[in-house]
Amino acid sequence: MSTELKEKIEDDFSKSNKVVKSLFQIIINSLNGIKWYAKDGKSFIIYTVGLVIEIILGFLYKVNGLEWILIICFEGVILTVELLNTAIEATCDMITKDYSKLIMVAKDCASAATFIICLVFFILNIIIFLPKIVMLF
Numbered sequence: 001m002s003t004e005l006k007e008k009i010e011d012d013f014s015k016s017n018k019v020v021k022s023l024f025q026i027i028i029n030s031l032n033g034i035k036w037y038a039k040d041g042k043s044f045i046i047y048t049v050g051l052v053i054e055i056i057l058g059f060l061y062k063v064n065g066l067e068w069i070l071i072i073c074f075e076g077v078i079l080t081v082e083l084l085n086t087a088i089e090a091t092c093d094m095i096t097k098d099y100s101k102l103i104m105v106a107k108d109c110a111s112a113a114t115f116i117i118c119l120v121f122f123i124l125n126i127i128i129f130l131p132k133i134v135m136l137f
Contacts, residue, residue, distance in 0.1 A: 037086055043114075047082065051075055054125070061132040070128070074121045081117050085110040 038044045054071060057063075063071070088110040092103045 033083065037083055040086075043082055047075075047079060057129060061129060063128060063132075067128050070124060074117075074124060078114070078117050078121055081114050085114045 054075070058068060058071060089107055092106050096103060
């Protein structure tokens with residue numbers, strides 16, 4: 001095997017090893033963010049309980065495949081928006097603990113984003129589950 005080929009293989013291996021390490025670090029950082037949010041966020045408990053109830057209702061009322069997709073997607077979006085809200089609040093708190101109109105706007109808008117997606121999800125749940133519940137009576 002030529003020296004040039006050996007160097008190419010070693011270089012490729014080194015690069016792929018760095019990619020694996022980088023990917024592993026991204027996963028670790030992401031899991032740390034979720035762990036931090038779960039420890040600190042009261043809303044995490046509310047969303048987790050809501051998700052468990054929704055899964056139970058989904059099996060109980062035999063939601064179809066599309067409904068499961070919508071439920072799972074919206075749960076993911078809610079948790080994502082909530083994590084972003086938490087990140088914005090932490091960043092604002094790091095900048096200043098003093099009252100600032102702009103900090104208040106940033107925090108309120110981040111909170112409003114969570115509220116809006118939760119409201120949309122609530123409406124989606126009514127659309128999915130209300131007809132199934134009404135059919136029982």
